[in-house]
Amino acid sequence: MNNFEFYNPTRIVFGEGKIAELDRLIPADAKVLILFGGQSARKTGTLDEVEQALGQRQFGLFGGIEPNPRYETLMEAVEKVSAEGYDYLLAVGGGSVIDGTKFVAAAAKYDGDAWDILTSMGGKVEAALPFGAVLTLPATGSEMNKGSVVTRESMQAKLPFMSELVFPQFSVLDPVKTYTLPIRQVGNGAVDAFVHVVEQYLTYPANAPVQDRFAEGLLQTLVELGPQALEIPEDYNVRASLMWTATLALNGLIGVGVPQDWSTHMLGHELTALHGLDHAQTLAVVLPAMLNEKFEQKQAKLAQFAERVWHIDQGSEAEKAQQAIEKTRDFFERMNVKTRMSDYDLDATAIEPLIESLTQHGMTQLGEHGDVTPDVCRRVLQAAL
Template identity: 65%
Template sequence: MQNFEFYNPTKIVFGTETISRLAELVPSDARVLILYGGSSAQKNGTLDEVKSALGARTVREFGGIEPNPTYETLMRAVEQIRSEKLDFLLAVGGGSVIDGTKFVATAVNFNGDPWEILLTHGQNVEGALPFGSVLTLPATGSEMNCGAVITRSETQTKLAFLSPHVFPRFSVLDPSKTYTLPRRQIANGVVDAFVHTVEQYLTYPVGGMVQDRFAEGLLQTLIEIGPKALETPEDADVRANLMWVATMALNGLIGAGVPQDWATHMIGHELTAAHGIDHARTLAIVLPSLLNVQREQKRDKLLQYAARVWQIDSGTEDQRIDEAIRRTAQFFESLGVKTRLADYELGTEAIDNIVAQLEVHGMTKLGEHKDITPAVSRTILEGAR
């Protein structure tokens, strides 16, 4: 096992009817900005429930944070916080809203151009406004980690930052708030959590037995509940497990002490930035081809994945690996998530552009061995046509 640090101070309040707990979770003298996305938070009553729990506190709202939240939009929230002297942020939504809130929290008092937070990947962050979250969409794990991904729309640049200052103080996870989500978002959430787990698991063995077992448990759970989450949207246990899997998939635990890949995400980010494809769908396109192309480097863990997650125990090594990759893609497809570039009407020209963008953004040595050069990324994308 590799040496590691693990630190995660976010308090999780999990279960039905927990939004009322905001009354005690948010400081009583806080001047609160509620940040949210589209109109669904208003329509489904969550926003009203949140405001009711906040009682007599000063509360302002900032809506309209996009999927793949943009710097341009978020800087307007920063201005509102400064002009109205607000001091506590509350994200109500999914990963995009929480990621956006993390950026806003650091940008408000940032000394310099806040875009530098992204350019330095958070290394120059020295503080942040305190904030909490009310999660309404299980997927990204942002509710219990200190990372965020922000897009600058004028340059189509999608960059990530990490800072221990942006752990949410608390996150309220009420699975019943996911019942009314569109199928597409639930399917995306399952794929997103699945690929987050794989990025930290399918590398090379370092004897991280606990991390491996935990990752395998998350993947097995997603395989079991993914279809049910679409078929029976109001199954409380299925939605609760989906929410908790997604949180555990990216709160630092399964990745502590083991190598990590993240090449699928980096290539996927370019597909989203250039073509507006949902984040999870870009992962479903890239991952199966990447596993195929990197099969030598990942051989031992691919065989373990085949055996423990998919119970594949016959055939040659390469047959077992082929079958595990095939079932992975089939699982995504069974959720209605297409896995080929052609399904999104993208061909050679798009591949040229994505490879060029990876170079522009310095993504030239990806993966756990830093051996996924632009040429390898091209091979991966060719394999996903």
């Protein structure tokens, strides 16, 4: 196991009816800007609960944050913060809304060009507004981490940034709020969380049995309960376990002291930026092909994955590893997330623009060994057709 430092200050308030706790969690004198996505937050009653919980506090609303939050939209929120004097932010929604709120929190305190926050991957963030979150869509883990991904539509760029200054102060997780989610979002969420775990787990053995077992437990939970969530939308125990699993998948705990990959995510970002695919759809397309491309390097962990998550105990190490990749693809398909570029009407003509964009964004040495080059990514995309 490698040396590491672990820090996570986010308070999790979990369970049915916990939105009422906002009155305790947010300073009484705060002027709060509530950020959210579409009108579902209002239609489902979640916004009404939030507003009631805020009591006598002054608050305003900023809606319309997209599923892949756009820089242009978020800068409108930054202007609203400045013009109306908000000193506390509250994200109400899924990972995209929370990601967007992190950017607004940092940009509202940034003196220069806010695009620098993204091009520096958060390195230039020196201050941020405090904020909390009410999670309605479990998937990204953004409710308990310091990362964010923002899309600048005018540049067709989707870039991440990280900063310890944008950890949420708290996140409220009420599984009941997931009951009304469309099937597509439930499937996407399970796939997103699954790949988050895989990016931290399927690398090479690092003598980290604690992290491995944590990761394998999360993956098993997703495999077992993901299909149940599609079949029985209002099973509280299933939705509660999925919600907590998605949070633990990317709150930093399973990634400490071990090598991490993230090449699937970086290539997937380009598919979203250029073609508008859902984030989870891009991951489902890229991951199986990436695992096959890096098969020899990842074979030992893939075989472990096969044995401990998929319960495959017959065959050679290579045979078990290959079966694990196919089982993973099958799981994505069972979650109604397709796994080929052709499923999204993309053919070979899409590949070179994706590689060019990846190169322009500096993503030329990806993966746990830094050897996932543009040429490797080209082969991955060709295999994913």
